Each structure stands twice: as structure tokens, then as C-alpha cells.
Amino acid sequence: TFVTQLLPCAKAVSDGYPAPPVPVLLSFTVLSLFLSITPVIGWRPWPNQKINASDLQFGGSKKYEGSSEFVHLKYHMGxxxxxxxxVHTIWYGTWQKTQKRIIREFINSISAVDSKPPAVSGWWKTVQQYTDQTGANISRSVSLGPEKNDRFYSHGKSLTRLSIQSVIKSAVTARTRPMPISPKSGLYLLLTSDDVHVQDFCGQVxxxxxxxxxxxxxxxxxxxWVGNSAKLCAGLCAYPFAVPNYIPTLKPLKSPNGDVGVDGMISVIGHEIAELATNPLVNAWYAGQDPVSPVEIAxxxxxxxxxxxGGSYTGQMLNGGDGATYNMNGIRRRFLVQWVWNHVLSYCTGPNALDQ
Incomplete structure (x- = not known):
């Protein structure tokens, strides 16, 4: 498959050394294949289908949480x-200082052990249970590294999956303050502002x-990559702080930090960081037989x-005195973050579970 053909090349440069020049024909072939396949890994709060409004409010078993004897999450030795x-963040487009603070605090909260429970760090403990082939666990430490601002939209306001990689290249090869190259411990997070269109954004991911x-x-x-959906598709990507137009009777919930787009991004960022930690080269932890379309822990x-x-019921969340909805605490702020799969218990878990 496409991914397994690329992985040997990925392994060859995993130590961070520049890859040897690739023949032009091979490069063109690889890029052509990439353009022709369906998206490999993506996420959206709800499937690409219309859902029953009453299910969102009342449906679901009280002990479901995605548990299933048919889920076979396996380790593939990667x-x-x-x-x-x-985490090296690339801020692409126009970002307000308050928006950056919200996202930075969420990432810093992953390792903040003193946060009030239920805490973001408690959510990360489930991710830490995953190991490599030596038995070493996912690191507890997640911190922010040098960032890069691309406020002038260096690659335009419409990005493809390939041009996203070009944005990252620009960040790590910049003449001034280039972003560090850290293949073994660096996680590169490209965030696009609410006026940037990205291939498959809103329609599929x-x-x-x-x-x-x-x-x-x-x-x-x-x-x-995670996009701010505030102006483009908040009802899809910032749910439940915004609701789809096809459910006019459903009211959105109040976001915990007063920014619907960014509060919606937080759960997607958590989703992607958890999966990057456990499956960075698409050959580690996932369910299914096809690494091109893996089903991962988030x-x-x-x-x-x-x-x-479970189903289309979000589960029991927390309500603040100000009316905001959340399910875990950060260092100072509150966040709503989806749960992740616990491979020891074989169901989804989170720090706000009532039966822990």
C-alpha cells in the first residue's frame, strides 16, 4: 500500500538527517499517488451524516462509552x-493573542499535575498506558517548544495536504529563527486561522x-493540522458549542473560554496529539488491517x-457557574476534550468518568 511503501523511507531519516536527493521521476510518482488517494487520517466530531436531534440530548446507554468486544486495537511494532x-506550533494566518493563550494553556496542561481534577493531565494518563516494543510508555512530559508565525499567509489562503507540508518546510528552513528539527521527540502542529481553506476541511475532516x-x-x-472552523463550519467542527444548520431545534452549549472556534479546536488538537503520540508513522497502535485507513485511539x-x-450521545459533562460546559480542568482554564480508547479496559475513558 501507499503508506507501507513510504515507511522504509521514513525510517531512513528518523534520526533527523537530511534525506539523499530523490530522483525527479520518483518524486513525481510519489506526489501523484498522494494526490490520488483518499485522506489517510482525519477527524470530525460527528460522522458525515444527519443525526437525530433528540439523540443528542437524551439518547445512549449510561454505560456504553464505546466499549466493544469487536474492537481489536493492536500494536504493529512501529x-x-x-x-x-x-510541540512546535505554526500559527498560520491571523490569530488573536487571547486565542493563542487558550491553545497554549491546553498543551501546557497535559503535564500540569497540580490542576484541579478532573484534569487534562488525567486524560493524558490513558495515552501514557501505550508502549513501544521495549515496553517503554508514552512520555508524561508534553511541553511547548519554539513557535513560528506565518501571519502573511506565505502559501495562500487555500491549502492542500501537500502545501501544508510546504508550510512546515518553510518553518524549519526559515532564514531567521528556523524551527528545530526533532524527529524523535518533536511534534509539529500547524494551526490555520478561520479564513483559511484546507483540502477536505469541513466536508470530511x-x-x-x-x-x-x-x-x-x-x-x-x-x-x-487543525483548522479554526468559526467562519466556515462551526456546526460541524466546533460542536457542541455550535450546531449544524440541519438541527434548528438544538441549542449550542456555552463554550468555556468564550471563543467557539478555538474551544472547538481544543478537542481536535487533543485528538491529534494523542494519535500522533501513539501512531506517529502510521505503523504503531491502530485497529484494522489497512494502515492507509487506520482506526486509532481517538x-x-x-x-x-x-x-x-456513545452513538450520538456526548455523555455526562460538567456545567460551570457561568453556564459554560466542559469536562476537564487545565492550569487555569476549563476545556472540553473527547475521551480516548483505553486498551487495557477496552473502552473509552476520561478523567471525568463517574465510575472511576
């Missing part, structure tokens, strides 16, 4: 992030992760935020 993880091609970037770097829990979640 590398995972066992070294301390550094709200975010995705993959790894860069040496023929484009010069290195194999695990990366994720895919198994889409739309589940609390006890009883």
Missing part, C-alpha cells in the same frame, strides 16, 4: 513518543495527522466526552 514530547515526506521537507517529521471515541457517551 515507534511511539517515549521521549519527552515538544476538522483535523488530521501524518508525517512529512523527505522529498518535500527534507525530513520525516510527525505533524498534525477515532474509537469520537463524540464521547463523559460517562454514558
Amino acid at each position: 515507534p511511539v513518543f517515549t521521549a519527552n514530547i515538544t 476538522c483535523g488530521f495527522h501524518y508525517f512529512t515526506f523527505p522529498s518535500i521537507v527534507g525530513y520525516t517529521l510527525p505533524y498534525a 477515532d474509537l471515541c469520537e463524540g464521547i466526552y463523559g460517562t454514558g457517551g
Whole structure:
């Protein structure tokens, strides 16, 4: 398959050394194949179908949480992030300072052990249970590294999956303050502002992760992209803080940080970081037989935020005194983040579970 053909090349440059020049014909063939396939990994809060409004409010068993004896999540012997993880953020487009603060605090909260429970760090403990072939666990430490601002839209306001890799290349090869090259512990997070269109955004995905091609970037770097859907499709990618137009009777919930687009991004960012940590080169932890379309630890829990979640019921969440909805605490802020699959218990878990 396409991915398994690329993985040997990815392994060859996993230590961060520039890849040898690729013949022009081979580069063209690889790029042509990439353009012709369907998206490899993506995420959206709800499936691409209309759902019953009453299900969103009342449906679902109180002990469902995605549990199934038919889910066979397996380890395929690939590398995972066992070294301390550094997140390098690329802010593409126009971002307000308050928006950056919300996202930065969420990422910093992953390793903040003193946060009030239920905490973001408690959510990450489920991710930490995953190991590599030596038995080493996913790192507890997730921190912010050097960032890059691309406020002038260097590659335009309409990006493809390939041009996203070009944006990353520009960041790591910049003349001034280039972003560090860290294939073993660096996680590259490209965030696009609410006026940037991305291939498959809103129609199929709200975010995705993959790894860069040496023929484009010069290195194999695990990366994720997440877009701000506020102006484009908040009802799809910022649910439940916005609702789809086809459910006019359903009222949106109040977001915990007062920014519907960014509060909606938080769960998608968490989704992609969890999957990058456990499946950075698409050959580690996933269910199914096809690495081109893997089902990963966050895919198994889409739309589940609390006890009883499943189907189209989000589960039991928390309500603040200000009326905002959330399910976990950060250092100072509150967030709504989807649960992830616990391979030890074989169902979705989160720090706000009522039966822990």
C-alpha cells in the first residue's frame, strides 16, 4: 500500500538527517499517488451524516462509552513518543493573542499535575498506558517548544495536504529563527486561522495527522493540522458549542473560554496529539488491517466526552457557574476534550468518568 511503501523511507531519516536527493521521476510518482488517494487520517466530531436531534440530548446507554468486544486495537511494532514530547506550533494566518493563550494553556496542561481534577493531565494518563516494543510508555512530559508565525499567509489562503507540508518546510528552513528539527521527540502542529481553506476541511475532516515526506521537507517529521472552523463550519467542527444548520431545534452549549472556534479546536488538537503520540508513522497502535485507513485511539471515541457517551450521545459533562460546559480542568482554564480508547479496559475513558 501507499503508506507501507513510504515507511522504509521514513525510517531512513528518523534520526533527523537530511534525506539523499530523490530522483525527479520518483518524486513525481510519489506526489501523484498522494494526490490520488483518499485522506489517510482525519477527524470530525460527528460522522458525515444527519443525526437525530433528540439523540443528542437524551439518547445512549449510561454505560456504553464505546466499549466493544469487536474492537481489536493492536500494536504493529512501529515507534511511539517515549521521549519527552515538544510541540512546535505554526500559527498560520491571523490569530488573536487571547486565542493563542487558550491553545497554549491546553498543551501546557497535559503535564500540569497540580490542576484541579478532573484534569487534562488525567486524560493524558490513558495515552501514557501505550508502549513501544521495549515496553517503554508514552512520555508524561508534553511541553511547548519554539513557535513560528506565518501571519502573511506565505502559501495562500487555500491549502492542500501537500502545501501544508510546504508550510512546515518553510518553518524549519526559515532564514531567521528556523524551527528545530526533532524527529524523535518533536511534534509539529500547524494551526490555520478561520479564513483559511484546507483540502477536505469541513466536508470530511476538522483535523488530521501524518508525517512529512523527505522529498518535500527534507525530513520525516510527525505533524498534525487543525483548522479554526468559526467562519466556515462551526456546526460541524466546533460542536457542541455550535450546531449544524440541519438541527434548528438544538441549542449550542456555552463554550468555556468564550471563543467557539478555538474551544472547538481544543478537542481536535487533543485528538491529534494523542494519535500522533501513539501512531506517529502510521505503523504503531491502530485497529484494522489497512494502515492507509487506520482506526486509532481517538477515532474509537469520537463524540464521547463523559460517562454514558456513545452513538450520538456526548455523555455526562460538567456545567460551570457561568453556564459554560466542559469536562476537564487545565492550569487555569476549563476545556472540553473527547475521551480516548483505553486498551487495557477496552473502552473509552476520561478523567471525568463517574465510575472511576
